Amino acid sequence: MDCPTTSLIKNNYERFPRQMKVAARWLVDHPTEVALLSMREQARRARVPPATLTRLAKRLGFDGFDKLKEVFADRVRERPESFGGSGEELLARAEIGGDGVLICDTVNALQGHLSRFAQPPAIAALAAAADLIAEAKQIFCVGRRSSFPIAYLMHHVGSLLGSPTTLIDGMGGASDDALRSVGPEDILLAVTVNPYTRFTVQAAEFAVSRGAKLVALTDSELSPIAKISQAVIRVRTEVPSFIHTMTPALAAVECLMELVAARRGSFALRALADHEEQLMEFETYALKSGVGKNSHD
Known part of the structure; x- marks a missing residue:
């Protein structure tokens, strides 16, 4: 998402205190979550105190985090993306849903990332x-x-x-x-x-x-x-x-x-043809029929 608020964050990022930088990265990298999640939940995922998000919002010229959140909510037009979890969360999901849940959750997250x-x-x-x-x-x-x-x-x-x-x-x-x-x-x-x-x-x-x-x-x-x-x-x-x-x-x-x-x-x-010729010269592959689309392996 490219908007005046994210541009403001990028332009001032180096001047932010350390924890505020962490919060700023969260806003820029997770615009959907900023628009949809509570401040407390966002603070948990960003691994900063909720007060840091409030201070960041005020430093950017907003009355509070809710006003900043409204800007993101107005611009986001996509579904929420998957987010990373801790080892404890992984174990809990495995205990509840089994192997299939772990695999499906990961595959679904990858599909979302790749579709971008x-x-x-x-x-x-x-x-x-x-x-x-x-x-x-x-x-x-x-x-x-x-x-x-x-x-x-x-x-x-x-x-x-x-x-x-x-x-x-x-x-x-x-x-x-x-x-x-x-x-x-x-x-x-x-x-x-x-x-x-x-x-x-x-x-x-x-x-x-x-x-x-x-x-x-x-x-x-x-x-x-x-x-x-x-x-x-x-x-x-x-x-x-x-x-x-x-x-x-x-x-x-x-x-x-x-x-x-x-x-x-x-x-x-021409470069690919030369490469194929060299592979055949050195008998690189056990199966000659493998030379071609798989010759980059």
């Missing part, structure tokens, strides 16, 4: 990122911990399409070396979600300082890499569990690389 990619804001973000990547001289990919598979997928599929990609994986402690050549004609795809890995943020800041363009794959418009990027692909990570999900981030990269392939056109087709 078919909405105009997400399509526009993916298209903007694809434009930058398709024209880049070099493409660097970085992600740590649960974000690493996302960065690797981007690097791997990019290589199949003939894109000059470099995965910053830190092998042998050489993470810093990989960005030595980054410059104004290059792109860094940085993947990180709350609580945000320090190296990924540092790599993003370094690349931007060298004139490179940044594509941020992250969970909030207020994340430390979003505010310095040229394109932000926002993914949801909440599922009713004690972990966060990276499935939407994987889906986002798959959508993104489809767009990049379309932009690279015949060049991408």
Whole structure:
């Protein structure tokens, strides 16, 4: 949701006290819940005292939180989204409903997250990122911990399409070396979600300082890499569990690389054909019929 209130929050975010920043992130990232839930319940989910939400509302110029909530209620036109739960909540649901409830709740949450990619804001973000990547001289990919598979997928599929990609994986402690050549004609795809890995943020800041363009794959418009990027692909990570999900981030990269392939056109087709030829030369797969659509495995 993009409205004057969220813009006001983003513009003043860095000046908020620590707990108020947590509350501000909740408002920006969960507009549906802000419109529908009580202040006490929102405070519980945001993990801040209710008074923090009241103070934030007043700092934004409202008489109280109810007035702020009305702004969100006027603009929200979508169903409530699933939210993450604690380990205790997961155990309670399992005891009441069994395995099927746990699986269905998670699948339903993922369906909601994935459906967002078919909405105009997400399509526009993916298209903007694809434009930058398709024209880049070099493409660097970085992600740590649960974000690493996302960065690797981007690097791997990019290589199949003939894109000059470099995965910053830190092998042998050489993470810093990989960005030595980054410059104004290059792109860094940085993947990180709350609580945000320090190296990924540092790599993003370094690349931007060298004139490179940044594509941020992250969970909030207020994340430390979003505010310095040229394109932000926002993914949801909440599922009713004690972990966060990276499935939407994987889906986002798959959508993104489809767009990049379309932009690279015949060049991408030639690169894929060369790749298939090499796989056959090395007899990479046990089943020759597997070479083709599955050759990126």
